[in-house]
Amino acid sequence: PWPGLIEAYRHRLPVCETWEPGWAPVTLREGATPLLPARALSELTGCDVHLKVEGLNPTGSFKDRGMTMAVTEAKATGKKGVLCASTGNTSASAAAYAAIAGIECAVLVPAGKIAMGKLAQAVMYGAKIIEVDGNFDDCLELARKTTATFDTIALVNSVNPVRIEGQKTAAFEIVDALGKAPDVHALPVGNAGNITAYWRGYSEYFADGIASSRPRMLGVQAAGAAPLVNGAPVKDPETIATAIRIGSPASWNQAVAAKDESNGEFRAATDEKLLEAYRLVAKTEGVFVEPASAASVAGLLAATADGWIEKGSTVVCTVTGNGLKDPDTALSSLPEIARVGIDPVAVASAMGLT
Numbered sequence: 574p575w576p577g578l579i580e581a582y583r584h585r586l587p588v589c590e591t592w593e594p595g596w597a598p599v600t601l602r603e604g605a606t607p608l609l610p611a612r613a614l615s616e617l618t619g620c621d622v623h624l625k626v627e628g629l630n631p632t633g634s635f636k637d638r639g640m641t642m643a644v645t646e647a648k649a650t651g652k653k654g655v656l657c658a659s660t661g662n663t664s665a666s667a668a669a670y671a672a673i674a675g676i677e678c679a680v681l682v683p684a685g686k687i688a689m690g691k692l693a694q695a696v697m698y699g700a701k702i703i704e705v706d707g708n709f710d711d712c713l714e715l716a717r718k719t720t721a722t723f724d725t726i727a728l729v730n731s732v733n734p735v736r737i738e739g740q741k742t743a744a745f746e747i748v749d750a751l752g753k754a755p756d757v758h759a760l761p762v763g764n765a766g767n768i769t770a771y772w773r774g775y776s777e778y779f780a781d782g783i784a785s786s787r788p789r790m791l792g793v794q795a796a797g798a799a800p801l802v803n804g805a806p807v808k809d810p811e812t813i814a815t816a817i818r819i820g821s822p823a824s825w826n827q828a829v830a831a832k833d834e835s836n837g838e839f840r841a842a843t844d845e846k847l848l849e850a851y852r853l854v855a856k857t858e859g860v861f862v863e864p865a866s867a868a869s870v871a872g873l874l875a876a877t878a879d880g881w882i883e884k885g886s887t888v889v890c891t892v893t894g895n896g897l898k899d900p901d902t903a904l905s906s907l908p909e910i911a912r913v914g915i916d917p918v919a920v921a922s923a924m925g926l927t
């Protein structure tokens with residue numbers, strides 16, 4: 574059976590250098606997510622498109638890859654608690670891993686800007702929910718200050734390098750599954766830890782000769798929260814994709830390096846384009862992702878339309894979070910619901926199949 578990421582990629586992860594002897598991985602058997610051939614998107618774009626379905630991780634997002642490392646390290650270095658700032662998925666993941674590690678967890682979330690599914694997770698896993706009167710960037714600043722002051726509390730945001738180390742394993746899995754690196758890798762970018770992690774993973778496999786090439790990285794941001802596209806922080810980021818409603822990415826320099834070294838690019842997608850991609854991937858590929866995750870598909874559609882991605886390219890889109898996280902957005906465009914009596918003809922006609 575799949576042992577979880579630390580065991581699966583132990584020789585490629587910075588484990589136990591400073592950790593107490595006898596440490597054990599804190600794991601929910603994260604990783605080994607499907608790389609799904611996207612037939613409809615391949616047809617539509619003339620490319621060979623695959624979806625890396627990260628919403629199928631234990632807490633429903635890619636954050637589990639980094640959190641198994643960060644919480645294992647926290648426990649193995651005698652920390653009493655973990656703290657993170659989060660737009661939701663980091664907090665859900667930190668809460669779950671802290672629960673099985675038996676250490677305290679507190680999450681700093683921007684007041685009123687967290688999707689219901691994620692809040693439900695943090696509550697049920699037993700985290701201390703702390704609402705901050707500000708946005709994600711304010712939450713991150715407070716998390717950094719708190720953990721700098723109290724050294725019994727570990728900061729588990731992606732500014733913690735072991736988070737990036739854990740998350741780079743997704744690139745390993747993709748090359749292991751495809752037998753090569755894709756020509757282009759598209760993913761959403763918020764705090765920019767994930768694009769940093771993917772580039773590091775592809776670069777390690779390339780350096781070791783396992784992959785003979787590296788992809789161009791296509792980082793996609795919401796138009797109202799696109800500091801890397803604009804080239805300057807966004808003071809009051811706004812987007813329906815609350816997971817990437819971030820104005821000042823913590824991994825700014827590393828994300829720019831990944832884009833430059835890979836000959837890639839950053840793109841912005843309007844909320845309208847994000848929601849179009851969000852609906853398309855559910856209705857044609859059967860993959861229900863949260864709005865921020867659809868940014869990678871929106872980027873794919875735009876970049877194949879304008880030729881930045883040539884036809885015939887092999888493209889992987891990471892869809893980062895499970896659609897169940899944000900039921901409100903899913904139900905905001907409620908189709909009219911048919912009401913019928915006990916009448917089979919009415920049912921068949923509601924299906925347009927009489």
Ligand SMILES: Cc1ncc(COP(=O)(O)O)c(/C=C/C(=O)C(=O)O)c1O
Nearest residue numbers: 659660662663763764765766767893894
């Ligand atoms: C679904 C989803 N898709 C994409 C991103 C962007 O990844 P990064 O560019 O590595 O930040 C996030 C990030 C979420 C948080 O930052 C948090 O949970 O605090 C996310 O939840």
